[in-house]
Amino acid sequence: MALLEIRAARRVFVTPEGGRVAALDGVDLDVGANEFVTLLGPSGCGKTTLLRSISGFEALNGGSIALDGADLSKLPPFRRPVNTVFQSYALFGHMSVARNVGYALEVRGVAKGQREAKVAEALEKVGLDGMGARRPSQLSGGQRQRVALARSIIAEPRLLLLDEPLSALDRNLRQQMQLELKALQARLGIAFVFVTHDQEEALTMSDRIVVMRAGKIEQIGPPRDIYRRPKNRFVADFIGETNLFDLTVERIEGSEARARTPEGVELVLPSQGLVAGQAVTAVLRPADFTLAAAGLAGTVTRAVYLGQDLHLFVQPAGGGAEIRVTARDGAAAPSAGDAVHLAHDPAAVHVLEAA
């Protein structure tokens, strides 16, 4: 039995114009006892609503949420054995850092001495030892983030909910916190449900990613699966940079299949499960292409310098959408206007059934 079991969760909002929008439209999700699960999707996809219905700040219109087999839906937020890290951190400005961190114990009536020991322990876990006497206003953004984290783990919840907690931090700090969060989760041995719209964040930290759109789950899987084997165009497009090709299979040659776009761009696909004449969509990441002496001919329209790499936009000679290619920068690197040839490993192509 999974730690958290969500079944057929439905939540309908009434818009100011009187219309009805399903923020959650039949969501099923299991979270394991020591799992880092990320809810990922564009804004308005229902990921925050799902998180808030676990914490109890949103009531469901249908379906159930159970923790350890016990139904949560009848409990008010303050009786639910889960804790949340809020996007705005929501630190209590009129309290010291130590009192913020010990708040969950304070309201449970834990004795002062015992509380202080736990607070010191929690502050140490997030790397803020000795900061207890300060006010939240005296801390930097990253430190506030850690206080919010310490405050939410002090009551030892089995499940921690995180609502885009890193979105206010700058890039370097965010990347550092991503690794720290993942390490903390492993050390604490509790489940994290993490909401983000940042796909890079999701890929870095998660055991499993839940991709959502319009109140529904599009795909659940480990980061590599989501990236390499997206189930549909939406997931392929949303996670990372993608080239999508609408192709018709022309002929099968052993383990390879030759396919062609209406504009005449030819690609080689793994032939497994394909028949000649079939319409398919192929997914190729920018790094799946290499510059070669022969192959798909095209012209570089733009070359974007990214430091170590170059991001090329290549217009195929036959026409059709520009192809995005990642190439190593160097003396031989092409620039805008150059004619190039692109090659790819057929095994790297991920084939979707045509929509």
Next chain:
Amino acid sequence: MRNPIGWAALTVFALAFFVFIYAPLFVIIGYSFNSNPVNMMVWDHFTFDWYRGLLGLADRSQDGAAQNRALYIESTDQMLAALRTSLTVAAFTTTISTVIGTATAIALARYRFRLKGVYNGFLMLPMMMPDIVLGIGLLIFFVTIGMNLSMLTIIIGHCTFLTSYVFIIVQARMAGLDPALEEASADLGASEWVTLRKVLLPQLAPGILGGALLAFVISMDDLVITYFVAGTGDTTLPVFIFGMIRRGVKPEINAIATLIILASVVIAATGLWLRSRKTD
């Protein structure tokens, strides 16, 4: 780039503005130390007599003239009784309107209910209403329901409009508050009552204190509404002073005014200090 002529003009304008605002106050403070009992606009010499007279100390003076001057104030006891009435009314009014105003601000910010907009509008109305209309309305209302005019009717009268003042100030603070604070408290296991006590009220404290101070000052200061709803035995300080002035402007008025200015400055400074304290 600053235009020097424009800048000079602005400086002069600003100085003139402050003179216009504060000159009357300094005139009164000056006159309160002028010993001339007949014409306060002609400087005689410096004296504390008017203050001594207020406090009922003048008759102990060996100076016969000072004793005569002390007769100008009809009764120190009457004035102190008026001050006591004012303080009692202000204390009750401040407490009641602060509690109701704060509770209303929280309710309107956090809960959704029918006719919320109408309710909001009605809360603003007593502030817009001319005092004289409110005073007459209250008087007619009290007479209609057969309520004797007393200190209680003054308190009720003051609460009707001061609740709105407190409400508006606390509501402004409430609007700037992150709703996630209350959610975080609930999330960490606090019931609504504990959240109110440990998070919401401390966060709103500067607004609540500001509203309470304003209510206190306005209640102490109110003449028009009090004039209509006060019973015969319940004279507040403004009503007492107004009564004195009707029988001629006497030097003691200046001393009373100076003391009131002093008290107001202390209260206002306290309020500003409380507001400036950081809460986040």
